[in-house]
Amino acid sequence: MxxxxxxxxxxxxxxxxxxxxxxxxxxxxxxxxxxxxxxxxxxxxxxxxxxxxxxxxxxxxxxxxxxxxxxxxxxxxxxxxxxxxxxxxxxxxxxxxxxxxxxxxxxxxxxDAVTPDFCARTGEVLDADPGVAAVTCDAVQFVDPGQQLLARTYLQTAGLAEAPEGAVRLGVADIIDGPCPYYSAPIRREVWDALGGMGHDTDAPVVHDLEFWLRAILAGHDVRLIGDRLGLFRLERGSESRPLDPEATEEFERQRELVLRRAADAAADPDAREALDRVLRRLTYQQAIRRARVAFSQGTPRRRAGTSGRPTRSARPPARAPWWSPSGWPPARCRRSTRSSAACRHASPACARATGGRAGRAGGRCDEDPGPGLAPDRVATERLRPARREPLRPPPG
Missing domain, CATH: 3.90.550.10 (Spore Coat Polysaccharide Biosynthesis Protein SpsA; Chain A)
Incomplete structure (x- = not known):
């Protein structure tokens, strides 16, 4: 070196x-x-x-x-x-x-970068109270090339709708179910040395900043949050905190959950436990959606035997043939009907929305019916039976 x-x-x-x-x-x-x-x-x-x-x-x-x-x-x-x-x-x-x-x-x-008043603003809080261990802030987010500024700040992206007023002291529950404090923050040297620094030997290196802040608060140190936008934070897809690979994403979430669980157990605070439960419910929901998307994107379509190998849709089930009783009774009734009478709530026995209307052709169906090929539980209505016909009678006289 x-x-x-x-x-x-x-x-x-x-x-x-x-x-x-x-x-x-x-x-x-x-x-x-x-x-x-x-x-x-x-x-x-x-x-x-x-x-x-x-x-x-x-x-x-x-x-x-x-x-x-x-x-x-x-x-x-x-x-x-x-x-x-x-x-x-x-x-x-x-x-x-x-x-x-x-x-x-x-x-x-x-x-990344900081605004010109970073040292002046954070130094005011630290110099005013020797008991304050660290001061974290908000940050403007941008992407390259060209340092294109994004609409939402770091804290807004993390779910904090309004910036805090003054210098707010953070608790364990605030960090578990809230934004991880922004990493660029002045930390007193004695606190850094006592905790082994940000990035000490840990089993969760991807989220070492999150672990540091939780360890600092659990050790009794006063960590303050101010709403000033003093940082300039570059977003980059594929980084450790924003992985693109599904396996890297799973590892990031595993380490984050490990650190949060450990902090909630050490805090022995009902608020911290409730915060952890909320986070884990959201995480489980998000993981289920992401894993389903990954499985769908990586799935292979079924191939029909004896073809050229091109993927095709599975064969549709045959359409159900309309049925009726020999006497033509009971008359057709739409599945959407909420009454026991023959009339559909759409206005007529043949369903006013049926193709062909009241005098429709045999096999006419309600427009609510998406047609053959779908499972019965996906069909809102069923094919209507043909309307009853009166027998032919000779003219009077």
């Missing part, structure tokens, strides 16, 4: 002041094949209105392209580079934390 932190030059953040001494905020950024987006992340940190910060970028894989992006910003002494073999996202965050010197640690992915 190699580090590089020398450099000097003017402060590039407009209007910011760089105080002497150790920084207050340490941004922890791990980059693996992220040269295309890393520059945007570094620029967002450099634009902070509060200047007592440092940025530790871990080149997770010794990628020369990543190192070149960091070197282009090395005229600011607050930007540091750590190079190492690829140790995964968790290993990169841990390496950055080891080199950080700030009071508040902030994980920031190499494809």
């Amino acid at each position: 190699t580090t590089s932190s020398d450099g000097g030059g003017p402060d590039r953040a407009a209007g910011s002041h760089v105080p002497d001494g150790p920084p207050a905020f340490s941004f922890l950024t791990t980059a693996y094949k992220a040269a295309d987006t890393l520059g945007r992340t570094i620029d967002a940190v450099l634009a902070q209105t509060r200047g007592d910060w440092e940025l530790v970028v871990v080149d997770n894989g010794n990628d020369d392209a990543v190192a070149a992006v960091v070197e282009a910003h090395r005229d600011d002494a607050r930007v540091h580079l750590v190079r190492q073999e690829n140790k995964g996202a968790v290993g990169g965050v841990r390496a950055a934390a080891e080199h950080a010197t700030g009071r508040y640690l902030v994980v920031l992915n190499a494809d």
Whole structure:
């Protein structure tokens, strides 16, 4: 592992002041094949209105392209580079934390960003109350290319309709049946060290941020949520939190359920248990729908023997022949009839909606009948029997 932190030059953040001494905020950024987006992340940190910060970028894989992006910003002494073999996202965050010197640690992915007032706004809450362990916020969501902003924010997508007023303290039930706190949040160094950091050795690495927040609250730490949109969160299909592969989706949900169950059991709180029950009911319903869709999309149609191999529909069952008694009684009656009389509630014995009407042809049926080929329990009405005919009589006289 190699580090590089020398450099000097003017402060590039407009209007910011760089105080002497150790920084207050340490941004922890791990980059693996992220040269295309890393520059945007570094620029967002450099634009902070509060200047007592440092940025530790871990080149997770010794990628020369990543190192070149960091070197282009090395005229600011607050930007540091750590190079190492690829140790995964968790290993990169841990390496950055080891080199950080700030009071508040902030994980920031190499494809995300923060607004210029991130440090100033969250720092107000942390500096005002030493008992606050961390401050999480909302984030604007976007997609690439072009940083196209989405209509809903991170908290809105997670189901929170209205942003909280002030700095709200979170409980276990709030996280179980609510949004997972946004990951880019300043966390006091002593709290980070006591919990082993975000990304410690865990059996649920895909949801390590969710597990960290639950462990922090269960340990008695004060985690606050503010409704300010201070993050810029890039959505990417196929990521660990938004997998496309059905097996990866199942694994993500398995780990999430494991973490939530563990937290509810440890909390021994009726509210947490009720929150877990609600989440599991929704999860079971969503899993059933998704699995049915996957099974349907992966199913193969039946092939008829003796054909060219092209998939065909199964043969339709033969149409039921209309029946009637020798005397023509009882007259036809639609299945929709709610009366015991011969007349359908559609207005006539032959059903006013039957094809052919009152004087319809034999085998005429109500328009409600979708026709032959469907199972009887799917048919709303049955074929009507032919209308009764009076015998021919000779004319009088």
